Amino acid sequence: MQSYYATLTKPFFAPPASIFGIVWPILYTIIAITFGYVFFLTFKKELPVLVALPFILNLIFNFAFTPLQFSLQNLLLATIDILLVLGTLIWAMIAIYQYNPLITYAQIPYLLWVVFATVLQISITYLNW
Numbered sequence: 001m002q003s004y005y006a007t008l009t010k011p012f013f014a015p016p017a018s019i020f021g022i023v024w025p026i027l028y029t030i031i032a033i034t035f036g037y038v039f040f041l042t043f044k045k046e047l048p049v050l051v052a053l054p055f056i057l058n059l060i061f062n063f064a065f066t067p068l069q070f071s072l073q074n075l076l077l078a079t080i081d082i083l084l085v086l087g088t089l090i091w092a093m094i095a096i097y098q099y100n101p102l103i104t105y106a107q108i109p110y111l112l113w114v115v116f117a118t119v120l121q122i123s124i125t126y127l128n129w
Helices: 002-007 017-043 049-071 075-097 101-106 108-127
Strands: none
Touching: 017 049, 017 101, 017 108, 049 075, 075 101, 075 108, 101 108
């Protein structure tokens, strides 16, 4: 996986691959707690299912990225996927805000990283086209 990433032409602002191993465990902790809470409230029928939908889609797209990027080595599909991660995250933050603004605020580090990752992915795709 890292050997493939190492062969790609990357923009000047690309962090070392080791940074991803530091950032993602922190973000996955935030995701597990906040998304888990949303799913719990939805299961208890304290939130409409439509509020949970973007959270579900975000997880699907998030987990699809690594196989698309590294197993299939398909930069275009990975770029489309990261745009879907970003879109569903923004949708999720908007959807949950009226019910629990704290969950929206807790997503800010994830949002900032996904914005950065999206710009990085688009740049890598462009540079390796």
